[in-house]
Amino acid sequence: DRIVSMPLDKDHEVAVQAMKLLMLMSQNCEDVLSAxxxxxxxxxxxxxxxxxxxxxGEFLYKRLLSHEGGEEVLCKGEKxxxxxxxxxxxLIRFFLESELHKHVAYLVDSLWDWAGKFLKDWExxxxxxxxxxxxxxxxxNDAQESVLIExxxxxxxxxAEGHPPVGRGAAKKILTVKDKKIQSEDCTKITEHFIMVLPxxxxxxxxxxxxxxxxxxxxxxxxxxxxxxxxxxxxxxxxLSEVKxxxxxxxxxxxxxxxxxxxxxxxxxKIAIYSKVDCARTQLIDELMGQLxxxxxxxxxxxxxxxxxxxxxxxMHSALRRIxxxxxxxxxxKWNLYDKTLKLLQFEMEHGSLSVLVxxxxxxxxxxxxxxxxxxxxICMCFLHHxxxxxxxxxxxxxxxxxxxxxxxxxxxxxxxxxFLDYLPSTSLQEKLLFFIQEHxxxxxxxxxxxxxxxxxxxxxSCKVDNLHKKRSLLAAYCxxxxxNVVEMTAAAEIYKHYVKTxxxxxxxxxxxxxxxxxxxxxxxxKTLILCLQQNNICVCGWPALSSRTSTIFSWKxxxxxxxxxxxxx
Numbered sequence: 001d002r003i004v005s006m007p008l009d010k011d012h013e014v015a016v017q018a019m020k021l022l023m024l025m026s027q028n029c030e031d032v033l034s035a036x037x038x039x040x041x042x043x044x045x046x047x048x049x050x051x052x053x054x055x056x057g058e059f060l061y062k063r064l065l066s067h068e069g070g071e072e073v074l075c076k077g078e079k080x081x082x083x084x085x086x087x088x089x090x091l092i093r094f095f096l097e098s099e100l101h102k103h104v105a106y107l108v109d110s111l112w113d114w115a116g117k118f119l120k121d122w123e124x125x126x127x128x129x130x131x132x133x134x135x136x137x138x139x140x141n142d143a144q145e146s147v148l149i150e151x152x153x154x155x156x157x158x159x160a161e162g163h164p165p166v167g168r169g170a171a172k173k174i175l176t177v178k179d180k181k182i183q184s185e186d187c188t189k190i191t192e193h194f195i196m197v198l199p200x201x202x203x204x205x206x207x208x209x210x211x212x213x214x215x216x217x218x219x220x221x222x223x224x225x226x227x228x229x230x231x232x233x234x235x236x237x238x239x240l241s242e243v244k245x246x247x248x249x250x251x252x253x254x255x256x257x258x259x260x261x262x263x264x265x266x267x268x269x270k271i272a273i274y275s276k277v278d279c280a281r282t283q284l285i286d287e288l289m290g291q292l293x294x295x296x297x298x299x300x301x302x303x304x305x306x307x308x309x310x311x312x313x314x315x316m317h318s319a320l321r322r323i324x325x326x327x328x329x330x331x332x333x334k335w336n337l338y339d340k341t342l343k344l345l346q347f348e349m350e351h352g353s354l355s356v357l358v359x360x361x362x363x364x365x366x367x368x369x370x371x372x373x374x375x376x377x378x379i380c381m382c383f384l385h386h387x388x389x390x391x392x393x394x395x396x397x398x399x400x401x402x403x404x405x406x407x408x409x410x411x412x413x414x415x416x417x418x419x420f421l422d423y424l425p426s427t428s429l430q431e432k433l434l435f436f437i438q439e440h441x442x443x444x445x446x447x448x449x450x451x452x453x454x455x456x457x458x459x460x461x462s463c464k465v466d467n468l469h470k471k472r473s474l475l476a477a478y479c480x481x482x483x484x485n486v487v488e489m490t491a492a493a494e495i496y497k498h499y500v501k502t503x504x505x506x507x508x509x510x511x512x513x514x515x516x517x518x519x520x521x522x523x524x525x526x527k528t529l530i531l532c533l534q535q536n537n538i539c540v541c542g543w544p545a546l547s548s549r550t551s552t553i554f555s556w557k558x559x560x561x562x563x564x565x566x567x568x569x570x
Contacts, residue, residue, distance in 0.1 A: 045110035057110030216258035256325035320361035338369035
């Protein structure tokens with residue numbers, strides 16, 4: 001009992017070594033551990049400490065899943081289900097009995113180092129799912145099918161990303177050259193297999209929201225160029241057809257968001273299939289908007305009568321939900337959705353009779369419309385010059401947030417956010433934003449506290465604290481634009497030159513900006529620092545934090561970057 005409980009030790013190394021010792025004991029002395037002991041030890045595959053989980057994964061694999069003699073029978077077509085399928089069934093049964101139904105990724109990660117080949121046998125897994133179940137009685141029940149689909153998704157993710165799931169490990173795993181080669185080979189294998197099989201799986205499970213939502217996450221791990229290089233466009237047509245049918249059948253948010261994301265992933269302008277997918281997406285949105293327009297026409301004719309009809313409310317709710325899910329990832333501005341949903345919300349404000357099932361998705365659609373609507377930028381730019389200071393500051397904050405969101409919508413698939421360049425600030429707008437910061441943050445306020453009573457001084461001090469908080473918020477919002485490359489990094493030179501003078505108020509923000517920009521682009525960050533020094537006509541020793549590096553000589557392209565690294569590391 002003592003040694004069985006040792007994997008619970010607070011010292012992680014002790015726990016790991018205890019688990020390894022128990023595994024050796026179980027291999028050499030079959031009866032030393034009872035069934036209850038083994039069940040207890042199996043559960044450590046779900047622990048967040050990865051070394052302990054991996055040790056438990058080895059124990060689980062060798063005790064419960066592996067076959068003596070290494071027998072392997074791959075599943076192909078109608079061949080008899082062999083050892084690999086038996087392993088899958090035992091793994092599924094173990095997971096269901098453990099009743100930790102949100103931790104498939106942890107289980108897969110624990111087994112990854114010991115059962116990688118088994119866990120990457122996607123052909124066997126999908127064949128088992130696609131079996132019609134006639135004759136041999138080997139077909140999985142509904143719960144087992146759901147678990148197997150989750151296992152497929154978890155294994156695909158681990159193979160494609162190459163690091164443990166969130167919550168297990170402090171940082172992403174650093175991949176070696178060998179790891180990267182394996183990862184690339186796995187991605188190719190995933191793509192070539194699921195490009196052909198996924199449409200069949202979606203067709204079989206099209207009415208099951210949970211299964212479909214999980215299956216639709218697989219395309220994000222594709223190498224999309226394979227569609228054109230391997231001439232597999234017919235499978236793309238099949239996938240688009242299935243996804244379109246799924247959108248029509250479901251109003252479940254997880255399914256709709258997964259469908260929207262699938263179109264978003266496939267609609268990368270850099271790949272050859274873009275025009276085909278974009279055309280399919282446009283046709284789908286046309287149909288969804290046509291359904292919504294028909295419902296809205298009926299609504300404006302009936303108005304009060306519509307609000308009490310449960311069937312009409314349900315249809316309106318579903319239509320708005322579908323469109324909101326797509327508007328989350330796609331620009332639907334050309335369909336003029338904003339005017340339609342705004343009219344609905346204005347009706348609710350005036351009459352107060354709309355169902356919450358209609359109001360919520362209408363609000364969501366309006367919000368997404370505003371994110372994509374360029375008039376918001378124009379309005380905020382105008383209000384930067386409003387007579388009221390609070391209005392100017394609010395407009396600035398909204399504008400910064402809006403630019404930050406839009407300019408990074410496509411950052412996962414396109415480093416230059418090419419699909420959203422129209423929303424990046426122009427040179428003129430960048431100048432206005434910088435001028436606003438100079439005028440509202442770095443301009444010193446006149447001292448007017450002389451001759452005040454104690455109560456007035458207290459209020460004045462409170463007012464100063466509030467103003468400082470506002471200034472810090474404004475500066476932080478602008479610095480985010482610099483850090484995330486929404487505005488030119490050279491704009492930071494105008495911020496850095498205030499570092500010494502405003503150190504007590506804004507030093508932490510400026511220093512963090514310097515650190516983040518250096519991390520993202522050392523060369524451009526160095527150029528920005530040189531520009532700052534040139535503009536202020538000061539030497540390095542003018543910065544207290546840099547006094548130990550006064551010997552550095554700056555001559556861009558004339559001197560190697562190594563002479564500047566010491567300066568950059570402050």
